[in-house]
């Protein structure tokens with residue numbers, strides 16, 4: 001078996017540590033993901049799925065615990081190295097899109113790559129190609145604020161994959177999509193999995209969960225493996 | 240880098256209101272600075288020129304350390320001194336030829352070498368004429384006088400009808416443009432200064448001689464105040480340094496106000512700006528990249544602000560003659576000056592103001608951006 005793309009152990013996240021009522025959202029997360037694997041995270045809203053994805057994708061810092069990405073520890077990576085990882089190996093599809101509303105669509109797609117080595121006209125070409133794939137070739141030069149919710153979601157997805165990431169995070173990627181768009185995204189993710197990309201997503205969408213090799217439920221700050229055959233019975237990974 | 244420059248320009252273009260406010264905020268103080276520097280340079284340039292073309296030694300009477308009128312009898316005494324080329328008594332006084340219009344009454348006989356062709360029109364007054372004057376062209380215009388017209392000048396001692404026989408050159412200095420120039424004897428009469436002069440001007444063969452003579456005069460008569468060209472030069476430059484100092488203080492305040500304004504306008508800590516920066520970080524920008532972008536934005540603004548300020552200052556001072564501004568630097572000037580304001584636009588001023596622009600815009604934006612860029616992106620995205 002190949003090296004894991006992601007290895008988290010004992011990750012905790014406490015919000016407002018210095019306040020009177022610290023909020024302990026993650027309490028020891030242990031997770032391992034291989035290339036080409038899909039991992040689904042479920043759990044009621046507010047339980048910390050977004051927080052977990054942020055910590056795993058270097059968007060947020062865990063309070064404690066260790067996280068290894070692509071075989072090396074992320075603990076004492078420099079700001080520059082973290083940025084490079086995010087740009088070249090990690091993609092993230094936000095639940096609320098997180099786009100730059102005033103900039104044109106194509107520029108949103110390649111915004112991260114602006115600091116990479118590729119020249120601007122090549123980046124635009126790449127962005128056009130990807131936008132064509134998601135059926136948005138007519139909105140290439142539109143400002144993002146003019147797009148519909150579904151279009152924004154597709155744009156967010158396109159931005160996440162332009163760097164050909166090895167690890168893709170998706171936070172409820174189909175929650176804003178109509179059924180055709182959702183099916184389309186499903187196909188895209190399937191294709192990514194076939195090309196050995198590891199996908200970790202927080203979702204309640206049954207068809208997305210059906211793609212997953214492992215499904216975990218986040219409860220009380222820890223991950224519980226959902227055994228397909230047993231359905232409801234859960235195994236705490238730490239045990 | 241070009242990609243970041245592209246994004247910086249786009250960022251500014253997509254929110255023109257913010258960019259404009261930033262430009263105004265940076266450009267305002269810079270406009271003041273450039274105009275002021277140009278006017279200062281112009282005035283001190285004129286002063287320097289008139290010192291150089293003036294006499295070598297100025298002698299007045301000492302009255303407790305102040306200049307007082309000097310007896311004309313000294314003129315003959317000075318003429319006896321070695322290496323003296325020319326000695327002329329002079330009267331300089333402030334008069335009001337019309338209500339609210341101030342002018343300088345200058346009573347001095349022209350040098351034999353001085354040429355009437357230096358005048359804009361007309362001729363010099365005759366040596367012992369009791370009514371002929373040469374008038375600064377700007378003053379003549381304001382009083383509605385031409386060569387050949389007469390007017391009544393009221394002084395403390397008398398009313399006298401004077402006749403304009405010439406006007407001084409258009410391109411003359413600020414000082415010349417509002418002068419009424421008469422013969423020494425007429426000025427004496429007008430002001431009732433019989434036997435007295437404001438000062439006595441001595442022209443010597445060279446400056447070394449001038450200094451030697453000045454020393455000699457000062458030692459030989461304790462009642463005299465003797466000032467050499469050198470000394471005047473120093474006084475004048477110190478005077479400009481002084482006004483320059485006041486101006487710098489005012490300017491520092493303007494700048495100090497500009498920085499927080501830049502902070503506010505550039506979206507210091509605003510949610511939107513924080514989110515933007517966090518998003519860039521999320522998609523793979525390092526803190527350094529973000530700072531470069533912010534710097535480029537600030538500098539683009541500065542370049543535009545600086546260029547616009549320079550143009551505006553140029554138009555304001557050169558073409559419009561510095562309304563509402565020149566009177567901050569020149570005493571007794573009206574809000575909308577009639578005389579031509581001397582101004583000198585120097586490349587070093589432009590350089591300095593660009594530097595100031597860059598620093599102001601930078602100080603205003605860099606720190607907050609750095610703060611936002613260095614916290615985890617998730618926090619800034621909240």
Ligand SMILES: Nc1ncnc2c1ncn2[C@@H]1O[C@H](COP(=O)(O)OP(=O)(O)O)[C@@H](O)[C@H]1O
Nearest residue numbers: 015025044045046047048049050051052618621
């Ligand atoms: N930066 C933060 N500061 C304080 N509390 C936070 C912060 N981010 C998230 N939370 C809280 O953590 C909890 C989990 O949030 P989240 O991870 O978004 O849940 P989910 O994605 O599962 O709906 C929520 O109660 C939320 O209010």
Ligand SMILES: [Mg+2]
Nearest residue numbers: 049050095171
């Ligand atoms: Mg969430």
